[in-house]
Amino acid sequence: MTGTPTENREPGSRVYAPDFLTELFRNPLEPGYADAAARRREEPPPGWGSWSVRTVTLVVLVVLGFLFAVAYRQTVAEAPGRSQARQGLVEQIKQRESETDRLSERADQLRAEVARQRAAALGGSEAARLRNLEAGTGLGRVRGDGVVVRLADAPPDEDAMTGSDAGPPRVIYTDLQGVANDLWAAGAEAISINGQRLTATSTIRFAGQAILVDFRPVTGPYEVSAIGPEEMRERFERSRTAATMRQVAEKTGLSFGVRDAEDLTLPAAPEPRLQYAQPPATPSPTPSGGSVSPGPSGSRTSPSPSGGGR
Structure with a gap:
């Protein structure tokens, strides 16, 4: 490779300066890399500070690994106990449900026997009036023609992200309340939900994921x-509840249908436990030391600030 001739200040002399390619092949390394390597050679070796940081980091990692291992072993050791406790609770629930069903059947038998004995004691007209x-x-x-409204939960949907079954839209207790009301x-004379007869004191509530009719669970459909x-x-x-449930069924997949039914038989409801208010046996004392006696109509008069009756 030849250089480029340049004119020198001295007359009669000619020199050649290296061009760019010649300099590139002669010094291929960037000067900054050489300076950095020289500085590293001049710096002293790492002291105790760097070693202490590395040691602390290593100790922390070891401690965290030990804690994770202990937590995992405890979780695995407690898993059989939790599973056994859950199985025991499930068995108790099933046992109580079977006992409740047996007692309900016995109560229905006794109620029917009482009705027969009462009808025999009252006579024809009085027994018919009581019925x-x-x-x-x-x-x-009761027995007669009517309609049946059926509601059911939507089928489970598979989550597109995880592939697991997502929780389906469910029928809630307010849906049953709206249908019954x-x-x-609309003129219903008797209503039952899954065989549970409704009365003037019936309640439709929820407890967790369960729907209770008169404190007895009912399941779908x-x-x-x-x-x-x-x-x-x-x-x-034409009611508002029917229109709302049809819209919900179209959007969420819930099942909602109404059909005519002939010769329906609705069971009797258990006798309610009614409570009645009663006046106290003894008169209640007034702040002034006297007593307030009931008035002619059975109501009590309120004492005035001066102690007399108003």
Whole structure:
């Protein structure tokens, strides 16, 4: 490789300066790399400070690994105990449910026996009047034509991200409340939910994921059976609850349907435990040391600030 001739200040002399390619082959390494290597050679070796940081880091990692190992062993050791406790609770629940069903059947048998004995003691007209009253209040079994409203949870959907089954849209207790109330408004004379007869004191509530009708659990699919006049279904179809449930069924996949039913038989409801208010046996003392006696109508008069009656 030849250089480029340049004119020198001295007359009659000519010199050649190296071009770019010649300099590149002669010094291929960037000067900054050479300076950095020289500085590293001049710096002293790492002292105790760097070694102490590395040691502390290593100790922390070892301690964390030990803690994770201990936690894992405890979790594995406690798993059989938790599984056994859960299995025991499940068995107790099943046992209590079977006992409740057995006692309910026994209560129905005794109730039927009491009804027969009472009908025999009262006579024809009085027994018929009592049966009509029991049918109206829900304490007697009824039979007739009507409609059945069926509600069911939507099928489970598979999560597109995890591939697991996502929780389906579920029927909630307010859905059953709305259906029962609108059936009453449509002219229903007797209603039951999955065989649980509704009365004037019935409640439809929830406890966790379970729906309770008169404190007894009911599971899906839910069938609300109602006995009433022929136009009851048409009236219910025009109700707000029916329109709302149809929209919910279209959007979420819940099952909702209404059908006519002939010769329905609704069971009797258990006799409610009614409580009555009673006046106290002894008069209550007033702040001034006297007593307040009941008035002619059985109500008590309130004492005035001066102690007299108002």
